[in-house]
Amino acid sequence: MxxxxxxxxxxxxxxxxxxxxxxxxxxxxxxxxxxxxxxxxxxxxxxxxxxxxxxxxxxxxxxxxxxxxxxxxxxxxxxxxxxxxxxxxxxxxxxxxxxxxxxxxxxxxxxxxxxxxxxxxxxxxxxxxxxxxxxxxxxxxxxxxxxxxxxxxxxxxxxxxxxxxxxxxxxxxxxxxxxxxxxxxxYGERQNLADKYRNVVGIFMNRLLRGLPMPIFGDGTQQRAxxxxxxxxxxxxxxxxxxxxxxxxxxxGCDRAYTVNQLAEKVAQAMGMTPTTVHLQPRHEVHVAYCGHEKVRAAFPNFSQTTLEHGLSLMAAWAKEATIGEGQSFEPLEIEKNLPPSWRE
Ligand SMILES: NC(=O)c1ccc[n+]([C@@H]2O[C@H](COP(=O)([O-])OP(=O)(O)OC[C@H]3O[C@@H](n4cnc5c(N)ncnc54)[C@H](O)[C@@H]3O)[C@@H](O)[C@H]2O)c1
CATH class of the missing domain: 3.40.50.720 (NAD(P)-binding Rossmann-like Domain)
Incomplete structure (x- = not known):
């Protein structure tokens, strides 16, 4: 250079x-x-x-x-x-x-x-x-x-x-x-719905569109905003x-936290479908994670927070029309030990 x-x-x-x-x-x-x-x-x-x-x-x-x-x-x-x-x-x-x-x-x-x-x-x-x-x-x-x-x-x-x-x-x-x-x-429009590793809203919509239950790691009491x-x-x-x-x-991001169980209900509601879920083995993850946003609020007058219901309705309208490709598995994995079984499929 x-x-x-x-x-x-x-x-x-x-x-x-x-x-x-x-x-x-x-x-x-x-x-x-x-x-x-x-x-x-x-x-x-x-x-x-x-x-x-x-x-x-x-x-x-x-x-x-x-x-x-x-x-x-x-x-x-x-x-x-x-x-x-x-x-x-x-x-x-x-x-x-x-x-x-x-x-x-x-x-x-x-x-x-x-x-x-x-x-x-x-x-x-x-x-x-x-x-x-x-x-x-x-x-x-x-x-x-x-x-x-x-x-x-x-x-x-x-x-x-x-x-x-x-x-x-x-x-x-x-x-x-x-x-x-x-x-x-x-979450929102243009999220990669075929990605099986992330994010939970896209994974739930993908499964609902294919007539499959929404997969939840553990008991679904994890909280996120x-x-x-x-x-x-x-x-x-x-x-x-x-x-x-x-x-x-x-x-x-948003202030208000929801459990993954609550999210599954809201996603199904936005998609106009019955919420069916399947609980998988818990995976190693932080149980509760949400944030304070006082700092961004003070610095950015245009900072806004869309309600979960409204945001999901926007994404659901898009997802129903979206072309969802085949989900790819990440290769090569460097460690297979302790990999959640659902990620082996
Ligand atoms: N989505 C979330 O909830 C979230 C939350 C916190 C932070 N982030 C961060 O925001 C950013 C965008 O995330 P996203 O959800 O839009 O993910 P995304 O996968 O849709 O976007 C990431 C993009 O980076 C590209 N990319 C990956 N590796 C690359 C490389 N080596 N060279 C060039 N391009 C490469 C991918 O093709 C993809 O288009 C990421 O840095 C992510 O860590 C996302």
Missing amino acids: RLDKTVSQSSSILITGGAGFMGSHLVDSVLGDNRFGEARVVVVDDLSGGKLENVPRDPRVEFVRGSINDQSLIKRLFDQHRFRYVYHLAAYAAEGLSHFIRNFNYSNNLLGSVNLINAAIEYETSCFVFTSSIAVYGDGDSPLTEDMQPRPVDPYGIAKFAVELDLAAANQTHGLKYVIFRPHNV FTHVSDVSPVVAGSVFNPKATNQVFNL
């Missing part, structure tokens, strides 16, 4: 993972936010989880199929576009599965992120926005708040927290400005203009 002290700023924006679920909604939000003017958006995605059809067809958007692990690609793109803003969403986000694919998890989610951070430092990106996760809190007591010391308990959360720390170090040493969001349990994607993307998009967000970490 060329060391150039007079790096000129462009108005280009990089969105990694922009063919994925949250990333494609973020592209929409950026295109719809007139503070970006006529900025060009470059989406980099290896399509391992995303779909080309998710990327908006718009002359301002350029799609590049490739991996954030490809250092020469990343350097070439930064050299060509000199991104003013980077939104980094690309990741393999199957938290539960990360126990069984540790090497892949750290290569993809940690080292891939580091490639982007290096380039952002080198090319003097104005702001680096990163979607972390509440997985960083591990089994801390809910409501989880940003002043708590993160103690992630799975490789996915460990990688996310390592990237958070690396961004703080990059800021201290090189002045790279960043914003970190910890969204949680995001489910967040519609439309509450996330405008906040993330606008964060680069918000001085209150610079070098800050925010929980992002």
Whole structure:
């Protein structure tokens, strides 16, 4: 990479993972936010989880199929576009599965992120926005708040927290400005319904559409607060203009927690179907995880929370018309020991 002290700023924006679920909604939000003017958006995605059809067809958007692990690609793109803003969403986000694919998890989610951070430092990106996760809190007591010391308990959360720390170090040493969001349990239109590892709302809808019972690990008393994607993307998009967000970490999502049993009922209701469930062996997971959102509320006047009923009705209308591909098993697994039996199918 060329060391150039007079790096000129462009108005280009990089969105990694922009063919994925949250990333494609973020592209929409950026295109719809007139503070970006006529900025060009470059989406980099290896399509391992995303779909080309998710990327908006718009002359301002350029799609590049490739991996954030490809250092020469990343350097070439930064050299060509000199991104003013980077939104980094690309990741393999199957938290539960990360126990069984540790090497892949750290290569993809940690080292891939580091490639982007290096380039952002080198090319003097104005702001680096990163979607972390509440997985960083591990089994801390809910409501989880940003002043708590993160103690992630799975490789996915460990990688996310390592990237958070690396961004703080990059800021201290090189002045790279960043914003970190910890969204949680995001659901909505364009979620990959064929993914058997995540997320629970998509898995439930997939099973209902195939006339199968909704699978619940354990007794279903686990609690989560489910967040519609439309509450996330405008906040993330606008964060680069918000001085209150610079070098800050925010929980992002809904306040109200539901049990997985309650969720199954609400998903079936939204789909207009009878809620049938099957209880599987419990898996190793945090039992109760929901957050406080006072910090994001104070910093972002446009932060809103869609009710679960309304969000599910929007997603259900989309899911009934969506083409659901065949679910792929992740290969190769690095560890098979203690793998939930339903993931062997
Ligand atoms: N969905 C949630 O509930 C949630 C919650 C917290 C954080 N997040 C984070 O938000 C981001 C987006 O999640 P999502 O739910 O939209 O998942 P997603 O799988 O739909 O999107 C991730 C995208 O990244 C791409 N990708 C993966 N590895 C890549 C690589 N090496 N190079 C290029 N592209 C790659 C995938 O093809 C996919 O399109 C992730 O970083 C995830 O960890 C998601």
